[in-house]
Amino acid sequence: MTNPTERGRLPEHALLTHKSFIRRLTAADWLFAVAIVFIAVFSQTRIGHHMDGYEVAILWFSAASAILLGWFFKPLRWFTPLSVLLAYTAVLLYGGNINRGDGFLLKYFLSSQSAIMWQCATVFFALFCYIAGAVVAKQRHADTNTLLGMGTALAWVSALAGFTGLLVRWHESYLLRPDAGHIPVSNLYEVFILFLVITALMYLYYEKKFAVQKLGGFVFSFMAVVVVFVLWYSISRDAHAIQPLIPALQSWWMKIHVPANFIGYGAFCMAAMLGIAELWALANEAKGKKSWLPESQVIEEVMYKAIAVGFLFFTIATILGALWAADAWGRYWSWDPKETWAFIVWLNYAVWLHLRLVAGWRGKVLAWWAIVGLFITAFAFIGVNMFLSGLHSYGTL
Template identity: 30%
Template sequence: MARARVEQQPAATGTTLIVMVGLGIAFLLFMAFLNVVKSGNLLNESNLLYAALIFYAGAGALYLGFGVTGTDSYVRFASLATWAGLAANTGAVAHRWYEAGHPPFASIYEMLLSFVWTLAVLTLIAEKKFGVKVIGTVTMPVAIVGVVLMQLLRTDVHPLVPALQSTWLHVHVTLAMLAYAACALSFALALMFLIQDKMQNETFLATTSLFGIGVYLGILTRFENWGGLSVVGWNAQEKSEMFLQRGVRLFVVIPDLGWLMLLVLLVVAAPFALYIVGRVRKNEALFTLANRAVFVSILLQIVALLVFLLRARAGQYPSLDAEGLYATSLAASPFILSGLVSGIFSSLLYLLLLWRRPDLERLLPTAEALDRITYKTICIAFPLLTLMIAAGAYWANRTWGSYWSWDPKETWAAITWLVYAGYLHMRITRGWRGRRAAYFAILGFVVVMFTFFGVTYLLPGLHAYA
């Protein structure tokens, strides 16, 4: 059945997309070059980042093209573009390092810079060493989102406060980045395993919808009375968040945006509700309806993103805690922004799965191989997690005189560690393979993401720097 569908497709030569992407890259580089000639400074960080963005975007387009058509030459050019993007990215990292005099881990901006770099390296490794060619379809969009986010954040090198001047901090953060990137990889691999393991599209549908529900519920924790959405105020002159007092951010309320987010939440939740009803009533027709609902939800999510972009960029808003009107900025709400963008991406990836599943199945390694590689990645991630926690504890001990103080970030790092320890125990002593192991790997990554974003965003604590 699957074979038949593949053969029906016209033999894709694939030159069109390559030529288009190539032309796009050339055009954008040319435009960038004109800019450079005007400013006379070729190798500064923003130019390098811009080049990286262009190449990553090209690679992303080609990987997607490969995901859709399965034309092998796309991958070749996509990895070429990734290599070029990585070179530019490396230049930006090196420039930053040289300029700041410390490894680039001190601010969210610098962490993203390093994270994107690690992600690109891992993508190439996964592709060359393990032959997981389609992985770029997932990782490249993430890299693009990362680079775009970086354009919004404050970029000036700001000096390290005394507590951060420690080699152990760099060790700690480097290990964290490596460990989290390995966890992300294991997550992507577990998802691919589930595809190869013939998990039903409907289950993916429900999960995608659940993810969207999680994102919008997270955003709606900022729901204010009368339908507003409160976001952090932004001081345009100082390029920093506004503070009421030390450590207390000033929130401003964007009116009506809360209602829009609530509406999107309902639409995003619709496929899940339809799925549940369909399961209970054993009515397959509802699944088709659910797929249509995903389509609608993508459109609405894009609308929500656009409205958020427009309203956050311009306008003065009142605050509940202080008199007067204040501005905000996209840079003040990186988590909301990444939540919105990743919601859209996950829905798009579901559509890709829905429409091109046979091709994906043909291109991916076998289920057993994916299962094994997932386990291997976790075997790398777990010791890194352990060392990361240990280095962090050692640093805290040198700085504050206590190696463990149960602050939320620490506690969640320990929870992450326990979840992966649980995975390893179940796998080694109980022989968990396949689906159950894959679910566990996915759960692990969800906890990692919560530790990385959720704790900073939702819970207070010592890790105010990141």
């Protein structure tokens, strides 16, 4: 029989039984936080002579961000420490002498250039596995298989290799020029590597959250195009060589403005490829055919999430850019071609979000809009530097 007190008790609302974010953290989460704090302390004590007050602040802000991201997206709990461990192994192997780069581990695995080449190779391997896995999944009417799992694993390897390569390149810049070392986000070659890392990590997050492994072929197809450009740019222009910073970039603002910008660029480009996937899914749904892709509504939801995150970080980057301009040139905004096109990019995605959230638009129009947005973003990033001149002309091809 039911106890009278239990029979008269009202059910608790779900929000009342829901644990707070802090209470949901496990021992592994706190251990990860301790590890990141240890890494930050170690970095400050070992290389503090290269840091000014601003850079120390950026170090600890980065550490706090890494902890929050690791709590939010659990795979980053192994990704971040492993990247740092591999980079520090390279530092130990160099032993303060850039000429030791001919050693086996550095030459083939852990120097910045070898790690970045592994990143480029694994992007193609991941693309092949994602496409082959999607074909097998279509034939077997399954949502996942071994090939798709391999694609995910290789995507993680590509991001790990690229991020490790950037960290090692940062150290190499100090070995080459102790008085002119700098964070590796100062030219097209370096920021494209950063772009590949960010795009891969963002896609892997949404892949896990929405179970959309079949979309990996679309995202990594675009990343493969970027890799081809990186390889061409490296071979034809010797772009992989570490160069001293030009005076315009000798600012701590660069360390925060550029990464924020490329979270936006990565999200917008990923959204464009998802727009192509959505159009494909919509075409199959209109014909009454069972699509091998996720449902179009799911794809659009992922696209919306990506654009929302990208818009947030691009807005932050634009504000930081204005502050940098005021510090460098004495004014926040000058309608320089780069600034003008950055505003056009911002306005494009602001309208996209308005139409979806306020006007309630869905479907083909937003998918096409996201695809067109890729060309607007690409021109703002590369086209302006190629065809227009201005205060940002130092970023030319």
